[in-house]
Amino acid sequence: MYLATIKGADGETPVAVDEKRGMAAVRDLFPDAPATTMGIIEHVPERDFAAAVRSAPDAAFAPVGDAVFGAPYRRPRKIWGIGLNYVEHASDLTESVPEEPASFMKGDHTVIGPGDPIPLPRQSERVTAEAELGLVIGSECRDAAEEDALEHVWGVCTVLDQTAEDILARNPRFLTRSKNFPGFFSFGPAIVPLSEALAQAGRIADLTVTTLINGAEHRTNTVAHMRYSPAFLVGFHSQVMPLFPGDILSTGTPGAVPLKPGDVAGCRIPGVGELANPVVQGS
Numbered sequence: 236m237y238l239a240t241i242k243g244a245d246g247e248t249p250v251a252v253d254e255k256r257g258m259a260a261v262r263d264l265f266p267d268a269p270a271t272t273m274g275i276i277e278h279v280p281e282r283d284f285a286a287a288v289r290s291a292p293d294a295a296f297a298p299v300g301d302a303v304f305g306a307p308y309r310r311p312r313k314i315w316g317i318g319l320n321y322v323e324h325a326s327d328l329t330e331s332v333p334e335e336p337a338s339f340m341k342g343d344h345t346v347i348g349p350g351d352p353i354p355l356p357r358q359s360e361r362v363t364a365e366a367e368l369g370l371v372i373g374s375e376c377r378d379a380a381e382e383d384a385l386e387h388v389w390g391v392c393t394v395l396d397q398t399a400e401d402i403l404a405r406n407p408r409f410l411t412r413s414k415n416f417p418g419f420f421s422f423g424p425a426i427v428p429l430s431e432a433l434a435q436a437g438r439i440a441d442l443t444v445t446t447l448i449n450g451a452e453h454r455t456n457t458v459a460h461m462r463y464s465p466a467f468l469v470g471f472h473s474q475v476m477p478l479f480p481g482d483i484l485s486t487g488t489p490g491a492v493p494l495k496p497g498d499v500a501g502c503r504i505p506g507v508g509e510l511a512n513p514v515v516q517g518s
Contacts, residue, residue: 454490
């Protein structure tokens with residue numbers, strides 16, 4: 236099951252999706268539910284959401300059909316990205332994994348959703364896409380210990396993080412610029428409650444992340460092979476600044492793939508979902 240946002244003539248609607256029964260508007264499961272997916276993450280604990288979906292009658296659900304899914308929300312207060320977090324990916328770039336997380340921030344203007352185009356900026360001749368596991372914060376988190384950090388995570392999602400690699404290659408201090416062109420952060424469509432993801436996978440470390448290009452697997456790895464675990468990353472960054480509901484931590488990629496117009500970049504995480512975005516030349 237998962238939380239998502241669908242687009243329609245009346246705007247965007249938060250929905251709960253049960254893979255066996257279909258989807259239901261969250262307002263039909265929670266009479267006083269917030270009207271936005273961000274509001275649900277802020278005010279409905281993930282275990283309460285999962286319990287309500289499980290206990291809802293079959294009549295509450297309708298077929299997914301031709302529903303169009305969008306980005307779950309567009310205005311997270313913060314997006315943290317983590318570079319070089321898989322040892323094998325670092326070796327691809329002839330770099331070593333740093334002794335502390337190599338983190339950076341992205342603005343919310345970079346956010347797109349499933350099916351939205353990734354525009355290649357005119358300032359770059361080499362843009363790559365990176366499939367990643369995203370962590371969606373569910374409760375305010377400050378100075379969390381690693382062993383308690385995942386208690387602040389509402390759910391997990393698929394992410395595509397884009398980089399203008401030629402800009403970054405000119406100078407590592409250009410990291411922020413290389414990561415912040417419009418369309419350089421796609422996530423969704425599903426936000427899977429953490430308790431649900433763990434019930435399926437057993438451990439978050441057992442989730443598998445795959446970067447796709449035109450439907451083919453480019454690079455795959457498991458979360459267990461991260462240098463810095465999801466729990467460590469949440470705790471570490473909460474000691475830098477508060478993390479708020481809806482903030483996203485994108486935990487690193489097993490491998491980046493170069494993009495050209497006409498490609499379709501993708502992220503697949505079994506038990507979490509699949510994300511795909513077409514690539515176009517930007518203006």
